[in-house]
Amino acid sequence: MTGNERNTLLERRFRVLGSHSPLFYEEPLHLVRGEGVWVYDADGRRYLDVYNNVPHVGHCHPRVVEAIARQAATLNTHTRYLHDNIVNYAERLTAKFHPSLNMAMFACTGSEANEVALRMARHATGNEGIIVTDFAYHGNTAAVAELGTGFMPEAQSTQRVASFPIPDSYRTPQELSGDALADYYADTVQQAIDTLQSRGLGVAGILICPDFANEGLVYEPPGFLAKAIERVRAAGGLYIADEVQGGFGRTGHHWWSHEWAGVTPDIVTLGKPMGNGHPISGVIASEHLIEAFGEWGMYFNTFAGNPVSCAAAAAVLDVLEQENLLQNAVDTGACVARGLRELQSRHALIGDVRDKGLFFAIELVRDRDTREAAGAEARQVVNAMRREGVLISSIGKQDQILKLRPPMPFQREHADRLIETLDTCLTQVTEARRG
Numbered sequence: 477m478t479g480n481e482r483n484t485l486l487e488r489r490f491r492v493l494g495s496h497s498p499l500f501y502e503e504p505l506h507l508v509r510g511e512g513v514w515v516y517d518a519d520g521r522r523y524l525d526v527y528n529n530v531p532h533v534g535h536c537h538p539r540v541v542e543a544i545a546r547q548a549a550t551l552n553t554h555t556r557y558l559h560d561n562i563v564n565y566a567e568r569l570t571a572k573f574h575p576s577l578n579m580a581m582f583a584c585t586g587s588e589a590n591e592v593a594l595r596m597a598r599h600a601t602g603n604e605g606i607i608v609t610d611f612a613y614h615g616n617t618a619a620v621a622e623l624g625t626g627f628m629p630e631a632q633s634t635q636r637v638a639s640f641p642i643p644d645s646y647r648t649p650q651e652l653s654g655d656a657l658a659d660y661y662a663d664t665v666q667q668a669i670d671t672l673q674s675r676g677l678g679v680a681g682i683l684i685c686p687d688f689a690n691e692g693l694v695y696e697p698p699g700f701l702a703k704a705i706e707r708v709r710a711a712g713g714l715y716i717a718d719e720v721q722g723g724f725g726r727t728g729h730h731w732w733s734h735e736w737a738g739v740t741p742d743i744v745t746l747g748k749p750m751g752n753g754h755p756i757s758g759v760i761a762s763e764h765l766i767e768a769f770g771e772w773g774m775y776f777n778t779f780a781g782n783p784v785s786c787a788a789a790a791a792v793l794d795v796l797e798q799e800n801l802l803q804n805a806v807d808t809g810a811c812v813a814r815g816l817r818e819l820q821s822r823h824a825l826i827g828d829v830r831d832k833g834l835f836f837a838i839e840l841v842r843d844r845d846t847r848e849a850a851g852a853e854a855r856q857v858v859n860a861m862r863r864e865g866v867l868i869s870s871i872g873k874q875d876q877i878l879k880l881r882p883p884m885p886f887q888r889e890h891a892d893r894l895i896e897t898l899d900t901c902l903t904q905v906t907e908a909r910r911g
Contacts, residue, residue, distance in 0.1 A: 482506060482518075500869065501862045510535025513883050513890055515867070524866045526882040526894055532724055532749030533795040534885045540752045543791035544784055552784045555582070556776075561786035568793055570760060572731045574740045579766040581759040582781030586720035586747025587615025589757040590683065593743045594619055596761065596769045597714045603678030607668045607708065610639040611873055613690045614683060614718055623683060626690060635675055638668035642688065643696040643704075646828045646839065647847060655699060662703035669711045679713035681742070686734035687722040692877040693830045693837035701737040715739065720747035720757070721835075725796055725884065728805035728833030736832070754788035755779065801884040805833040811888050812836060812880075815895035823902045825850060836880040839872070849874035853905050860901035866894060 486504060489497070505523070509516040512534040515523050525535070533540065547561065555562055566580040583589045598604055608614070611626045622634035631637060641649075643661040652660050665682070672679050682704065688694045705715045722733030723746055734741055743765065747757035757780075759766075769775070779785070796802065813831040816838060820826040827841035840850035840857070851874035858870050858878065871879045882890070 500867075502859050503862070505862070505867075512537075513886050522865065523862075524890060524893055524897075526880050526886075526890075527867050527869050528883065529721060529726065529881045530748050530753050531883050532726075532752050533792055533799070533801065534752075534883045537752060537791075537795055539795050540754075540788055540791040543787040544754060547784045547787035550783075552782055554776075554778050555781045559783050559786075561783045561790065562781045565781075565786040565790045565793075568790065569758065573744065573760055576740060576762050577744060577760045579761060579763050581761075581766060581775060582785075583757045583759065583777055584755040584779050584785075585615070586718070586745065586757050587617045587620055588777070588780075589720070589745040589747055589759050590614045590623075590716075590718060591617050591619040592759045592775060593683070593716045593745050593761075594680070595773070596743060596759070596765055597681040597716060599769055599772050600765055601678065601680045601712050601714060603672075603680040603712060604636050605672030605675070605677040605679045605713075606637050607665060607672070607679065607682040607713070608637060608639050609642050609684060609688070609691055611642055611691050612639070612684075614685075614720075636677060638671040640664040640668045642691045642694055643700050644691070644694040645697050646694065646830075654697070658697035658700040658703055661697060661700050662707060665704040666707050669707060669713075673711070679708060679711040681714035681716050682708045683716040683718060685718045685721060686732075686737060687727060687832055687835065689721040689835070689881075690871060692839065692872045693832065693835055693879070695830055696737075701739050705739050714742035716743045716745065717741035718745050720745060721881070722832070724749045724792070725802040725805060726833055726835055726881075728802055728809055731802070733832070750792065751785055751788040752792050754785055756781070756785035756789050796884070799885070802833075804887075805884060808886050808888055808891055809833045809835075812886075812891045812894065815891060816898075819895065819899055819902065823899075823906065825853060825902055825906060834882055834884060834886055836878075837871075838878040838880070840876050840878065849876035851875040853909065854878055856905045856908070857898075857901050860904055861897060864897045864901060866897045 506518040507515050508518050513525050515525050570578050608623045613626045614620045614623045621628040621630040625631045625639045717734040719732050727733050744760040750756050816829045820829050825840045828839040830837040840854045842848040842850045854870045854876050861868050869879045871877050
């Protein structure tokens with residue numbers, strides 16, 4: 477594809493989708509094909525995908541493709557008819573949770589799942605207020621946009637949401653650590669509770685991503701989550717765990733990222749990787765919560781849990797189990813983490829490395845003592861990696877954190893290429909700063 481052809485396609489996109497429809501990279505990619513952990517552009521160039529978690533078991537996994545095609549050629553309709561797929565899948569899925577989380581509801585996107593969870597929590601508690609971090613993103617419908625303290629404009633004016641600081645063990649206030657740091661952040665959750673109560677809204681719940689993915693995959697202080705949830709529940713609220721990014725074995729040792737902290741949620745929301753790109757999401761909760769919610773306001777979604785989506789989602793579970801991908805996340809994840817920390821020892825730009833299975837955050841700083849965020853440098857690294865054929869992204873309040881989240885079949889040879897390329901690009905960016 478020539479440069480002129482690419483520019484023409486970009487201009488056509490702007491005309492029909494608008495100039496603010498986001499694209500990755502300074503030079504946008506025109507992708508045409510994917511396979512496993514690789515994607516290919518219109519010129520046939522291959523890129524190592526170290527970012528996309530939607531193709532959870534790999535781009536175009538033949539097991540998932542075959543399941544979708546087979547069911548689409550047989551029947552696809554909504555869930556007001558009996559069908560084995562939805563019941564079989566719901567049984568398999570809920571069996572992977574704590575026994576108290578024994579019922580499922582389905583939607584099409586993570587945004588929809590979080591919206592259902594909000595409605596359920598507000599109905600169950602009789603309260604309206606929701607607590608999130610101060611750099612949160614949980615979707616883009618009207619109901620969840622007001623929770624998006626990271627970058628959604630609705631969050632700036634809502635009264636139904638109160639936030640607390642990201643519980644970050646790297647950028648700590650007042651040089652606190654251990655129990656003192658956990659107590660500090662738990663106190664900020666209490667302040668959010670007090671704010672909502674002072675507004676007369678009460679506390680319906682706290683909605684967090686248990687691995688704090690959008691916040692930069694921060695390591696929260698040990699014990700913080702238990703302390704925070706105890707306070708929320710004492711105020712009458714529920715704990716909603718957004719597993720849209722961290723679920724389905726991403727963290728390796730567990731199926732769900734909330735299991736790391738040992739605190740069982742009242743409601744769990746699922747999305748992105750659930751159907752390997754086929755639209756399906758879910759809400760998992762107790763029989764009591766789901767039955768009470770359904771009796772109050774019947775939930776129905778035309779496309780949610782249709783036979784084709786459930787076939788895709790069941791195939792994802794098959795692949796995760798039969799290809800032993802959770803253990804692969806542990807083994808390959810440890811290999812990547814070692815490589816990243818070795819780079820940290822040689823590149824002053826790297827202030828902190830955080831890893832949970834096949835999920836990584838690399839925080840870039842201009843000075844390790846002051847921890848000044850290196851947002852511009854992070855963007856330069858992301859674009860340099862793209863030019864070298866490896867796809868990553870960035871996140872953070874100053875866009876200073878490199879975010880790596882490859883498909884689950886990521887292997888050691890892929891890890892080696894990632895580390896080698898990142899080493900090259902960090903060197904390029906550092907030398908450019910000096911020049």
